Amino acid sequence: MGIHALRVMTAVRQGFIVARTDFAWFYTWKTWLGGWLVRVLCQVAFYSIIGVTVGDPDYVVHVVLGAALMICVAESLMTVASTTWDLNLGTFPLLAASPVVPGGYYFGRSMMWPLSATATTSIAIFTMSLFFDLHWTAADVPLVVVLVLLTSFATYCMALVIGAVALLAPGARNVMSAVVTMAITAFCGAVVPVDFWPSGVGWAAQAVPVTHGLNAIRHLESGADLGVVARSAGLVALVGVVWLTVAMIAFRGLFNHSRRGSASLS
Amino acid sequence: MPGFGAGFEFQIVAMRGQADTYFSLITAPFFALVFMSIMEYSGRTDLNSHAVIAPMLITMWTAALSFSGEMISEDRENGRLESLIAAPMSFAMLLFGRLCACMLLALPSFLMSYLAAGSVFGYWLSFEQPLLFASALVLTAAATAATATALSAVFVIAPGARSVQNTLSFPVYLLGGVLVPVSQYPGWLEGLTRIVYLSWGADLLRAATTPGAELENTICYLVMLGLLGATAFALGRLFISRFLQRARALGALAKE
Numbered sequence: 001m002g003i004h005a006l007r008v009m010t011a012v013r014q015g016f017i018v019a020r021t022d023f024a025w026f027y028t029w030k031t032w033l034g035g036w037l038v039r040v041l042c043q044v045a046f047y048s049i050i051g052v053t054v055g056d057p058d059y060v061v062h063v064v065l066g067a068a069l070m071i072c073v074a075e076s077l078m079t080v081a082s083t084t085w086d087l088n089l090g091t092f093p094l095l096a097a098s099p100v101v102p103g104g105y106y107f108g109r110s111m112m113w114p115l116s117a118t119a120t121t122s123i124a125i126f127t128m129s130l131f132f133d134l135h136w137t138a139a140d141v142p143l144v145v146v147l148v149l150l151t152s153f154a155t156y157c158m159a160l161v162i163g164a165v166a167l168l169a170p171g172a173r174n175v176m177s178a179v180v181t182m183a184i185t186a187f188c189g190a191v192v193p194v195d196f197w198p199s200g201v202g203w204a205a206q207a208v209p210v211t212h213g214l215n216a217i218r219h220l221e222s223g224a225d226l227g228v229v230a231r232s233a234g235l236v237a238l239v240g241v242v243w244l245t246v247a248m249i250a251f252r253g254l255f256n257h258s259r260r261g262s263a264s265l266s
Numbered sequence: 267m268p269g270f271g272a273g274f275e276f277q278i279v280a281m282r283g284q285a286d287t288y289f290s291l292i293t294a295p296f297f298a299l300v301f302m303s304i305m306e307y308s309g310r311t312d313l314n315s316h317a318v319i320a321p322m323l324i325t326m327w328t329a330a331l332s333f334s335g336e337m338i339s340e341d342r343e344n345g346r347l348e349s350l351i352a353a354p355m356s357f358a359m360l361l362f363g364r365l366c367a368c369m370l371l372a373l374p375s376f377l378m379s380y381l382a383a384g385s386v387f388g389y390w391l392s393f394e395q396p397l398l399f400a401s402a403l404v405l406t407a408a409a410t411a412a413t414a415t416a417l418s419a420v421f422v423i424a425p426g427a428r429s430v431q432n433t434l435s436f437p438v439y440l441l442g443g444v445l446v447p448v449s450q451y452p453g454w455l456e457g458l459t460r461i462v463y464l465s466w467g468a469d470l471l472r473a474a475t476t477p478g479a480e481l482e483n484t485i486c487y488l489v490m491l492g493l494l495g496a497t498a499f500a501l502g503r504l505f506i507s508r509f510l511q512r513a514r515a516l517g518a519l520a521k522e
Contacts, residue, residue, distance in 0.1 A: 031433075039433035046440045050301075053446045054308040063304075174289045182296030191300055192307040 008104040015108025022082060023112035032116070040071050040120045044128050047191065057133050064132050065218055066190035068124045072148055073184050073210050075117035076155040079110040080177040083163025084170040092167075096258040103248030106160055113159075114152035121148045125217075140220055143229070147220065150233060151213030154240025158209060160247035167254055189214045209243070212236045269355035273363025277333075278370070287371065290329040294375035295382040297321035301445060302387050311389070315475040318376075318383045318391045320445040323468055325375035326407060327438055330414035333368045335431045337361060338422040338509075351510060358415060358503040365414045369407035391475055398484065399474035405488060406467030409495030413463065416498050419505030423512075443468050463494035 027036060044067045051063030083106060086092040095105065122145050129136060136144065162180060166173040187201050188194065188211040194202045205211045216232035281287045301317030304310075338361070341347040351357055384390045393399055421431065439445075442464025448456050449469075459465045466487050473481045481487055512518075 035433035039436050042440045043436040046436050046445075049440070049446050049451070050304055053450060054304060054310040054313065059308060171285050174285060175292055178289060178293050179296070182293050182300070186296055186299045186303065192303045196303060196307055 004101075007099075008101045011101040011104030012108035014100065015105040016111050018109050019082075019112040022085070023116070026112075036116075037120055037123065040075075040124055041127060043071065043074075044068050044124045048128060048132060052132075060132055061134055061221065062218070063191055064128050064134060065125070065221065066214060068121055068128060069148070069151060069210055069214055069217065070181075070185050070190050071124055072114070072117040072121040072152040072213075073155050074181050075120060076114050076152050077159045077162070077177040077181050078113045079156055079159035080163045080166050080180075081173045082110040082113070083160065084166050084173050087167060087170050093258070096255050102251035102255040106163070106247070106251050107244070110156070110160075110163070114149075114156040117152040117155075118145065118149045121152065134221055135223075136221065143220060144217065147213060147216050147229075147233060147236075150236050150240075151210055151216075154209030154213070154236045154243070157240045157243035157247060161243055161250055164247060164250035164254060184208055184210060207239060209236050209239045212239065269353075269357065269359035270363035270366075272355065273360040274367045277364035277367035281368065281371075286329070286332040290325055290332055290368075290371050291375055291378070293328070294321040294325050295378040297324055298379040298382040299386060302383050302389065306387055312476075314383065314387075314389045315391055316445050316447075316472055318379050318389070319468065319471045319475060321379040322372050322376040323406070323442065323444040323464060323471070324439060326369060326372050326410045327442070327444075327464070328435065329368045329371045330365065330410050330417070331431055331434055333365060334414040334418035335421055337364065337418045342422075356503075357510065358499075358506045361418055361506070362411055362415045362499060362502070365411035365418070366408065368414070369411050372403070372407055392477065393475060394477055394479070395474040399471060401488065402467060402470035402474060402491070405491045405495065406464070406471065409463040409467065409491055409498065412495045412499035412502060415502035416505060417502075419502055419509055423505060423509045438462065438464065441465070447472065460490075461494070463491055463498070466491040466494065 044064065047067035047070075048060065048064045051060040055063070086095055086109075095102075125134075125144060125148070126136075126141075128134065159177075162176055163173075166176055169176075185191065187197055188205045188208045190210075194205050194211060197205075212232045212235035216229050216236065219229045219232060298318060298321045301320055302314065305313050305317050338347070341350060350360060380391055441448075441459045441462045443451070443459055444464060447469060448459040448465045451459060469481060470484070470487050470491065473479045473484070
């Protein structure tokens with residue numbers, strides 16, 4: 001392993017320590033289970049009841065899975081806010097002065113969100129499967145969790161790029177994540193197919209990991225060939241890697257900017 | 267109502283520069299697009315009015331949660347709380363006035379939802395019963411502000427409750443039947459939803475904007491909405507009084 005790779009891994013680990021500590025401050029097991037998880041289940045139930053009210057059983061399955069995967073989007077996008085926390089706490093200049101690899105640190109710094117998102121989304125999918133007409137074989141269960149994990153992390157990579165932008169306008173962090181979450185809910189196939197919207201919207205949706213994550217999980221639920229599922233999963237990973245690369249470049253640029261003495265990031 | 271007007275005026279000025287204002291508003295047109303797309307895609311255009319009304323109710327509740335969370339804490343941190351308590355007015359009414367001003371956000375959110383549905387889907391909501399719409403809107407806004415007054419006191423009495431502040435959104439949207447009328451829920455669940463004021467307000471607002479929709483007893487709905495709002499405000503006054511008593515006894519008005 002090269003020296004740079006080792007430095008990146010160290011930065012990720014250091015960032016993850018902060019992530020773990022922040023998460024423990026944010027939630028206890030009681031508030032995560034009794035608060036956040038209940039909220040998540042209510043969100044999926046909210047959209048599912050709309051599906052039941054307006055559609056046929058196939059549409060209900062479409063909406064239940066769409067609403068469940070939106071949980072991993074919403075939770076992973078909490079990264080936008082947590083990316084700015086170092087700035088708000090005044091520790092960002094210390095980070096910029098340290099020899100940390102910026103992209104590596106930020107990849108670890110908010111990792112609590114995609115990990116929590118994987119748990120909440122998986123629980124939501126399997127809980128809602130008890131009430132709605134979703135079918136999984138025993139072999140599907142680990143595949144669902146892996147697909148949710150993949151989608152959460154790919155969305156996390158996208159959220160890191162938005163987080164980098166939020167470092168320049170930290171007051172708008174919650175507005176940014178809310179707008180992106182709602183735009184993804186509307187246009188990326190969560191409640192209506194992507195081709196319901198004009199073709200330009202459909203093309204833009206291809207750059208969003210969860211568009212392909214939704215395809216993968218819906219193919220799996222409908223019993224499609226595993227090759228088809230793997231193709232969509234591959235697209236999730238590919239889009240995620242592109243976002244991660246952009247995030248790494250963005251954080252390096254921001255740190256270089258700060259290290260040159262810019263006051264805008266202090 | 268000493269304190270109400272001062273709180274109302276103060277909050278209108280304060281909200282202009284607060285990120286929470288824009289956070290509460292920004293999701294309304296997106297929710298309208300999401301709900302309208304569901305109705306159009308599934309061919310249930312008879313429910314389009316539900317899709318336009320719901321984002322406004324969501325904005326009201328989001329604003330209630332966002333602003334109530336830190337209202338008393340900010341007064342404390344900024345050193346205003348002691349002066350406000352000493353002033354010859356009701357602190358609960360001041361808070362209620364501030365939160366009523368926050369409810370004004372319902373108007374631009376409704377406009378954005380209305381325009382999103384009209385410009386994207388060509389659906390322009392009609393006001394079948396304008397008087398009923400106006401009275402239901404005012405009562406729902408007042409009940410939301412009253413509930414937020416109670417919440418603001420809970421958040422300051424039990425700081426631990428702040429950690430579940432962000433989790434109160436969708437459970438209330440669901441139990442309040444902001445999009446799907448609670449009468450379509452299973453019987454046991456409908457009973458539970460009827461203690462949530464939003465379930466009455468949402469039914470009234472939909473009845474006022476849906477052609478051919480009639481509620482069996484409109485007055486009963488208005489009275490229930492008013493009663494639940496008044497109950498929430500009474501609880502808010504009680505919680506605030508308890509908080510102030512404890513803070514005075516401990517000499518902790520300025521800080522914990």
